Amino acid sequence: MRRPLIAGNWKMYKTSAEAADFVKNFLPLVAGVADRDIMIAPAFTALEAVAAALKGTSVGLGAQDVFWEAEGAFTGQVSPKMLAAAGCRYVIIGHSERRQFFAEIDDTVNRKIRAALKSGLIPVMCVGESEKQREAGQTFSILDKQVKDGLKSFVAAELGSLVIAYEPVWAIGTGKTATATQAEEAHAFIRSLINGLFGADLAGSVRILYGGSVKPENASELMAMADIDGALVGGASLNPDAFSKIVKFK
Numbered sequence: 495m496r497r498p499l500i501a502g503n504w505k506m507y508k509t510s511a512e513a514a515d516f517v518k519n520f521l522p523l524v525a526g527v528a529d530r531d532i533m534i535a536p537a538f539t540a541l542e543a544v545a546a547a548l549k550g551t552s553v554g555l556g557a558q559d560v561f562w563e564a565e566g567a568f569t570g571q572v573s574p575k576m577l578a579a580a581g582c583r584y585v586i587i588g589h590s591e592r593r594q595f596f597a598e599i600d601d602t603v604n605r606k607i608r609a610a611l612k613s614g615l616i617p618v619m620c621v622g623e624s625e626k627q628r629e630a631g632q633t634f635s636i637l638d639k640q641v642k643d644g645l646k647s648f649v650a651a652e653l654g655s656l657v658i659a660y661e662p663v664w665a666i667g668t669g670k671t672a673t674a675t676q677a678e679e680a681h682a683f684i685r686s687l688i689n690g691l692f693g694a695d696l697a698g699s700v701r702i703l704y705g706g707s708v709k710p711e712n713a714s715e716l717m718a719m720a721d722i723d724g725a726l727v728g729g730a731s732l733n734p735d736a737f738s739k740i741v742k743f744k
């Protein structure tokens with residue numbers, strides 16, 4: 495059985511004070527939750543404040559990006575070691591907004607995953623097609639390329655902690671959620687790719703999250719699908735009440 499993971503990607507929202515305030519309000523709302531994992535990924539500037547606020551709880555801290563070098567003259571970058579030292583357990587890698595606006599490509603995703611794993615971080619690798627690609631019937635070929643190139647030259651034993659997030663770009667921040675059937679079809683395809691590349695054990699254990707306009711109203715239906723193991727939530731994770739409701743999907 496795969497343990498569900500509900501993850502909040504806060505993108506470029508919340509100062510460290512606002513982030514700490516969120517945690518104070520959020521923790522009591524999820525106090526009894528023990529059968530699923532929760533992650534919050536604030537901006538870099540709020541990591542330490544959120545780490546302090548989460549101390550002693552089971553809610554995991556994540557970062558939204560990472561660089562692949564351990565240290566050096568790389569102005570503006572943050573290393574895996576720095577994230578681990580700041581209290582991160584997870585790191586989101588290859589989010590479509592980074593691919594779209596910051597020249598992230600499958601090769602850099604691959605390097606970042608390798609570096610994250612080396613520092614003991616759990617990589618959350620994001621994949622997903624754009625609206626144009628879906629309309630052109632390219633959904634599966636895009637996913638195939640992103641998964642194969644993102645995980646190029648790894649072996650199964652290295653990827654035990656890997657989390658994949660399927661986020662169709664057309665469903666992000668648009669209010670247009672993929673239907674549960676559309677999402678399940680993509681998740682099952684990704685799992686079959688992992689099976690082909692790394693074998694049945696990893697395919698059976700790897701968690702594949704759905705992201706794209708997940709709300710309290712649609713979470714349960716999505717999470718009920720066989721290959722959907724959790725959610726990567728943007729907008730609705732900014733509100734403690736809404737995010738706690740998603741965490742507590744039935």
Ligand code: 13P
Pocket residue numbers: 503589661665666667668669705706707708726727728729730
């Ligand atoms: P929304 O939930 O705001 O659509 O964002 C999804 C997302 O990009 C999470 O990484």
